[in-house]
Amino acid sequence: MDLRSIKYFIALANELHYWNTAAKMNITQSALSRQIQSLESELNVVLFDRNKRNVKLTPAGSFLKQKWEVELNELDFIHNFARQIHLGERGTIKIAHPDSISASIMPDLLATISSEFPKLQIELVQVLYENQQAFLSNYKIDLAITRDTNNTSGIKSTKIYTDNLALVVPEDHPYKTIKDVSTLSLAEQRFILPTIDEGSSYGLIIQNFFKSFDVVPEVYLQSEFGSTIIALVKKHLGIAILPDSYLHHESTGLRFIKLPFETDLYINWRADDHNPVLSNVLNLILKKL
Amino acid sequence: MDLRSIKYFIALANELHYWNTAAKMNITQSALSRQIQSLESELNVVLFDRNKRNVKLTPAGSFLKQKWEVELNELDFIHNFARQIHLGERGTIKIAHPDSISASIMPDLLATISSEFPKLQIELVQVLYENQQAFLSNYKIDLAITRDTNNTSGIKSTKIYTDNLALVVPEDHPYKTIKDVSTLSLAEQRFILPTIDEGSSYGLIIQNFFKSFDVVPEVYLQSEFGSTIIALVKKHLGIAILPDSYLHHESTGLRFIKLPFETDLYINWRADDHNPVLSNVLNLILKKL
DNA sequence: TTTATTAATGATTATTTTGCATTAATGGAT
DNA sequence: ATCCATTAATGCAAAATAATCATTAATAAA
Numbered sequence: 001m002d003l004r005s006i007k008y009f010i011a012l013a014n015e016l017h018y019w020n021t022a023a024k025m026n027i028t029q030s031a032l033s034r035q036i037q038s039l040e041s042e043l044n045v046v047l048f049d050r051n052k053r054n055v056k057l058t059p060a061g062s063f064l065k066q067k068w069e070v071e072l073n074e075l076d077f078i079h080n081f082a083r084q085i086h087l088g089e090r091g092t093i094k095i096a097h098p099d100s101i102s103a104s105i106m107p108d109l110l111a112t113i114s115s116e117f118p119k120l121q122i123e124l125v126q127v128l129y130e131n132q133q134a135f136l137s138n139y140k141i142d143l144a145i146t147r148d149t150n151n152t153s154g155i156k157s158t159k160i161y162t163d164n165l166a167l168v169v170p171e172d173h174p175y176k177t178i179k180d181v182s183t184l185s186l187a188e189q190r191f192i193l194p195t196i197d198e199g200s201s202y203g204l205i206i207q208n209f210f211k212s213f214d215v216v217p218e219v220y221l222q223s224e225f226g227s228t229i230i231a232l233v234k235k236h237l238g239i240a241i242l243p244d245s246y247l248h249h250e251s252t253g254l255r256f257i258k259l260p261f262e263t264d265l266y267i268n269w270r271a272d273d274h275n276p277v278l279s280n281v282l283n284l285i286l287k288k289l
Numbered sequence: 290m291d292l293r294s295i296k297y298f299i300a301l302a303n304e305l306h307y308w309n310t311a312a313k314m315n316i317t318q319s320a321l322s323r324q325i326q327s328l329e330s331e332l333n334v335v336l337f338d339r340n341k342r343n344v345k346l347t348p349a350g351s352f353l354k355q356k357w358e359v360e361l362n363e364l365d366f367i368h369n370f371a372r373q374i375h376l377g378e379r380g381t382i383k384i385a386h387p388d389s390i391s392a393s394i395m396p397d398l399l400a401t402i403s404s405e406f407p408k409l410q411i412e413l414v415q416v417l418y419e420n421q422q423a424f425l426s427n428y429k430i431d432l433a434i435t436r437d438t439n440n441t442s443g444i445k446s447t448k449i450y451t452d453n454l455a456l457v458v459p460e461d462h463p464y465k466t467i468k469d470v471s472t473l474s475l476a477e478q479r480f481i482l483p484t485i486d487e488g489s490s491y492g493l494i495i496q497n498f499f500k501s502f503d504v505v506p507e508v509y510l511q512s513e514f515g516s517t518i519i520a521l522v523k524k525h526l527g528i529a530i531l532p533d534s535y536l537h538h539e540s541t542g543l544r545f546i547k548l549p550f551e552t553d554l555y556i557n558w559r560a561d562d563h564n565p566v567l568s569n570v571l572n573l574i575l576k577k578l
Numbered sequence: 579t580t581t582a583t584t585a586a587t588g589a590t591t592a593t594t595t596t597g598c599a600t601t602a603a604t605g606g607a608t
Numbered sequence: 609a610t611c612c613a614t615t616a617a618t619g620c621a622a623a624a625t626a627a628t629c630a631t632t633a634a635t636a637a638a
Contacts, residue, residue, distance in 0.1 A: 003290045018616060031596050033617060038595095043368055045375040049563050052603035052616050059564050060374040067367045071360065078356045079332055085349040086334040274338050275348055307585060320627050322586060327626095341585050341634040581638075587631085594625070601618075608611080 001042055003075070005035045006068050009047060012036060013065040016055045088276030090119050096127040096135065097145040099226040101265065104245035105161055109285065116284055120277060128224060129200070136268060142278050144268040147202040147243075154271050160285060161265040165209065166247070166256040168233050168240040175239075178257055183213045190238040192221040192229050202263055206241055209261050230254065290331055292364070294324045295357050298336060301325060302354040305344045377565030379408050385416040385424065386434040388515040390554065393534035394450055398574065405573055409566065417513060418489070425557060431567050433557040436491040436532075443560050449574060450554035453533040454498065455545040457522050464528075467546055472502045479527040481510040481518050491552055495530055498550050519543065 008025055012032065015021040022032040040047050047061035057065065084090040097106055106124075113122060127135050127144070133152055135141045144150075150157045169175050174185070196203030210217050221238060223229050227249065229240045234253050243263050247256050267285060269278060297314055301321065304310040311321040329336050336350035346354065373379035386395055399411060416424050416433070422441055424430045433439075439446045458464050463474070485492030499506050510527060512518050516538065518529045523542050532552050536545050556574060558567060 001292045003292070019614090028597055029616075030598080030618080034595075037617090043371065045368075045371045050616065053605065053614075055616080058375070059380055059566065060371045063374055063380075064367065064371045067371075071364060071367070075360060078353065078360070079334075082332065082334045082349045082353045082356075085352055086347070091348055277348070308583090317628055318585075319587080319629080323626075326586090339585070342583075342636065344585080579638100581636100583636080584634085586633085588629105589631105590627100590629080592625100592627070594623100596621100596623070598621090599619090601616100603616085604614085606611105606613085608609100 001039070003072065005039050006072065008032055008035050009039055010065060010069060010072070012048070012055070013057055013061065016057075018055065084119065086276060088120075088278070088280035089117050091275070091277040092121040092123060093143060093275075093277050093281055094123040094125055094141040095143045095145065096125045096132060096141045098147060099126065100147075100243045101145065101161075101245050103248035104163075105265070109288075112288060113281055113284060117277075117280060120281075129195070132268075136270060139270075142269065142273065142275065143281065146266050146268055147263055148200050149264075149266055150268045155268050156271045157266045157268045158286065159264050160267050160289065162262050163265070164244040165205065165241055165259045165261040165263055166244045167259060168230065168242050168246070169255050169257065170233060170236055170239075171253050171255055173239065173255065175255070175257060178259065181213070181257070183215055186210075186213050186215045186217070189218070190221075191217045191219045192223065192232050192238040192240045193217070193219050194226070194229070194242075195222045195224050205261050205263055209241065209259060290328070292361065294328050295361065297321055297324050298328055299354060299358060299361070301337070301344070302346055302350065305346075307344065373408065375565060377409075377567075377569035378406050380564070380566040381410040381412060382432060382564075382566050382570055383412040383414055383430040384432045384434065385414045385421060385430045387436060388415065389436075389532045390434065390450075390534050392537035393452075394554070398577075401577060402570055402573060406566075406569060409570075418484070421557075425559060428559075431558065431562065431564065432570065435555050435557060436552055437489050438553075438555055439557045444557050445560045446555045446557045447575065448553050449556050451551050452554070454494065454530055454548045454550040454552055455533045455536070456548060457519065457529040457531050457535070458544050458546065459522060459525055459528075460542050460544055462528065462544065464544070464546060467548065470502070470546070472504055475499075475502050475504045475506070478507070479510075480506045480508045481512065481521050481527040481529045482506070482508050483515070483518070484511045484513050494550050494552055498530065498548060 008021070008027075011025055012018065012021045015024070018029045018032055022029040025032065027035075036047060043064075045060045045064070046058050047064065049056045049058050081090065110122060110124075113120065125135075125141055127141065129146075129148075132141075132144050132146060133150060133155065136144050136150075136155060137152070145160075146157075149159075167175065167178075167181065175181060193206065194202075196206065221232060223232070226242055226246055229242065230246065230249065230251070232238060233240050241259070242256075244256065244258060267282070269282060297310070297316075300314055301307065301310045304313070307318045307321055311318040314321065316324075325336060332353075334349045334353070335347050336353065338345045338347050370379060395413075402409065402411060414424075414430055416430065418435075418437075421430075421433050421435060422439060422444065425433050425439075425444060426441070434449075435446075438448075456464060456467075456470065464470060482495065483491075485495065510521060512521070515531055515535055518531065519535060519538065519540070521527060522529050530548070531545075533545065533547060556571070558571060
């Protein structure tokens with residue numbers, strides 16, 4: 001049963017006149033007549049009471065007109081919706097991102113995405129470093145923003161941002177600029193550092209910093225979460241090394257001393273993910289870069 | 290867009306294999322492939338992610354599968370329902386009937402109809418005599434049971450029942466049988482009679498009764514509704530003449546004296562009404578007669 | 579590297595739909 | 609009553625659409 005013939009039927013049910021309806025539908029009266037006939041024979045329902053002069057809906061026809069109008073509308077809506085999904089304008093995307101950028105580049109990024117695709121639902125997730133890759137592979141997240149490149153096959157990565165490392169100290173700390181930092185004084189500091197995983201390139205950069213001063217830091221506290229680290233520094237429990245982007249967080253009572261070491265931000269996604277939502281968002285991010 | 294191709298789509302979405310699906314649907318793989326392609330191009334939505342080896346639903350395809358399954362079910366239900374209406378098994382019929390038969394032949398009639406067409410909805414209406422014809426013509430009722438034949442063009446009538454008139458008196462009334470009734474005593478009675486309309490054949494019969502006794506009755510109360518009349522007779526406010534079928538009503542405290550005058554029952558319907566529900570019901574009634 | 583599997587596609591055939599011309603029924607006008 | 613205009617159905621030919629068969633091309637597995 002063709003939806004087109006149902007549309008013809010509804011038009012005829014409104015006009016109750018074959019010639020007029022056929023004209024409106026841009027077909028001949030003959031074609032319309034046969035369309036209705038085939039509908040009737042397919043349904044085994046007489047739709048119109050008609051003689052050579054008059055056309056009138058039967059009770060069954062009147063019932064079907066009512067119902068079909070609703071159904072056609074519904075289908076129309078569904079098809080439009082599907083088209084939006086196809087175009088990547090609808091749907092959901094789950095993005096994991098590190099805490100450090102939640103106040104700096106994330107707000108910009110989200111604003112851009114949602115102004116370009118206002119119907120898109122974005123879910124933000126904080127995922128522990130060790131789980132990120134698995135979550136991506138298992139479709140628990142669609143996009144991961146990380147400070148490490150991903151070497152897994154099936155996952156693609158691109159660098160999207162670079163920021164400096166900064167030494168984070170309380171406002172009353174003797175370190176005012178980079179020039180105050182020396183091997184001697186560094187060795188006396190107590191450090192609060194992120195949990196550094198084996199082979200993490202982010203961890204490597206931090207190690208490089210210490211190596212450049214030929215110091216092995218006293219690390220007495222570790223946390224995965226930057227906001228925790230910041231709170232601890234504020235309470236004079238130590239000093240920290242964090243990406244510069246934390247400056248965007250609430251940072252009164254703290255001093256960020258920019259260091260000549262850079263840390264990169266990458267986005268990671270499944271190479272074989274053809275979800276149009278993802279490619280749209282990806283394109284947008286890469287275009288903005 | 291053909292519903293058949295949507296069914297193919299759903300089958301393929303379940304199988305995710307063209308050859309198997311084509312076999313199940315009794316078409317060739319080539320035909321199925323082209324059906325899906327034409328669906329996709331008509332919708333402007335890619336339904337499956339596929340290469341020469343694998344078939345997988347796209348997000349839009351998966352959405353459509355869900356939605357279309359529901360819609361197809363709905364349509365199926367609608368079409369079946371329409372078929373039943375067509376066959377006159379479903380739908381509604383509105384029947385007007387006089388009060389007098391609501392306890393005698395109506396229950397039988399309704400039982401017959403609803404056992405034959407259990408899905409039929411029957412609406413019973415009490416319509417004032419003067420409105421009956423107009424209501425029928427204006428499609429407010431489909432079937433009118435009356436005590437008068439209908440002379441309007443476009444309305445068909447058939448007699449379905451005949452019953453006797455009866456004199457209705459309180460149990461303690463001196464009239465015990467027809468033999469007690471005389472011109473002299475009749476003239477002393479106070480009568481409660483139905484509102485008698487100009488040209489009503491039912492009214493004519495009642496007039497004939499009085500004429501046969503050469504009496505002009507004292508009518509001091511008139512009511513359209515038999516049950517009201519009966520209540521009044523019970524309270525000794527007068528005596529009445531009613532169709533015998535009122536005997537089936539609650540009638541303790543009353544005596545029905547059968548009179549040698551008959552009143553007929555007719556059914557009336559629109560001559561041009563092709564509603565299958567009506568013709569079914571009509572056939573049933575006429576067959577039972 | 580070879581083989582088996584499998585979706586797509588070109589060419590042909592079959593089916594369905596359409597348009598044109600005509601027919602037959604019917605309501606209204608004379 | 610009769611004729612006329614209107615209008616839905618229909619026979620036939622043409623056009624459009626869909627199906628089949630045979631083949632191709634990609635690819636996962638042996």
